Amino acid sequence: MKQVDFYLISNRVNLAKFKLASRLANKLQRLNQRALIITDSPQESSQLDQLLWSFSDASFVAHDPISEPAPLSTVHYGVHNDVTPNVLERDYDVLINVGSTVPLFNHHFARIAEIVDSDDQSKAxxxxxxKRYKSEGFELKTHDIEL
Structure with missing residues (x-):
């Protein structure tokens, strides 16, 4: 069954959703799993890109934009509107959504990580x-996260 994990960030931290996405991507990379991280805008993708390189003093996540994927890179990122059928053919293990909507291509993934910031708008x-994932038959789990 397809699964969606909602990671609910409980405290207010600058760029929290991107920091958590970086941590998840780092873990997936260590497990040799392929991840696609999607954002709402090019500006968000740029912020994410910077954090993927620098979120930890001890490690970084090797990554590429979906428009320029390197053959050995296991983490790609980009704006949800830029995801094309050829991007989905890359056999990602996990979709990490830091965007505000359900991606139209969600059924291409067995596992989705939804990252939710602590502000009221993000929670709403x-x-x-x-509700949408539930109506589409996904198994849903929630995790409270403090950064």
Whole structure:
């Protein structure tokens, strides 16, 4: 069964959703799993790109934009509107969504990580995504995260 994990960030931290996405991508990379991280805008993708290189003093996540994937890179990122059928052919293990909507291509993934910031607007949008995933038959789990 396809699964969606909602990671609910409980505290207010600058760029929290990107920091958590970086941590998840790092873990997936260590497990040799391929991840696609999607954002709402080019500006968010740029912020994410910077954090993937620098979120930890001890490690970084080797990554590429979906428009320029390197053959050995296991983590790609980009704006959800830029995901094309050829991107989905890359056999990702996990979709990490830091965006505010359910991606139209969600059924291409066995596992989705939804990252939810602590502000009220993000929580409200996440409730809508939760209902949609539930109506589409995904198994849903929630995790409270403090950064």
């Amino acid at each position: 949008a996440a409730r809508g995504r939760y």
